[in-house]
Amino acid sequence: MDAFIDFLIQWGYLGMFLSAVLAGSVVPFSSEAVLAALVLPSTGLNPVICLIAASVGNLLGSLTCYGMGRLGRMDWLEKYFHMKREKVERMQAYLNGRSAFMAFFAFLPIIGSVIAVALGFLRSNIWVVSASMLLGKVLRYVLVILAARGLVNLMI
Structure with a gap:
């Protein structure tokens, strides 16, 4: 997994976007590690562009979960995503x-995917859900950036 994270870091903004898409979907992945590495001053990358790539990518990943729920195929969710019917219900x-x-909390690990799937099952308004999800994801990534850059400043 470390080699894959290093690979994504080498890809810069695109790597950030891809890692965030993966993390926003049902794939267990930490986009925070990639973001923290990319916003270090030594990379020369713009933290605002990293924030945008991470937030938009993570939103798209969560919307795949929303879309699966919207399809209403519980058998797919159980078979391919290993989600238990009782948990979704x-x-x-x-x-x-x-x-x-609740869409705001779609950034939470594990439960965030279940929230997004359930919102799709409920046929919640996609625009309201997207805006609320995006807000939560932006705030989380801002905290990651502040923490990563703050730790660097403490070490200097």
């Missing part, structure tokens, strides 16, 4: 009427 019951608020 519990999340749907909880999300009913709270979709905009």
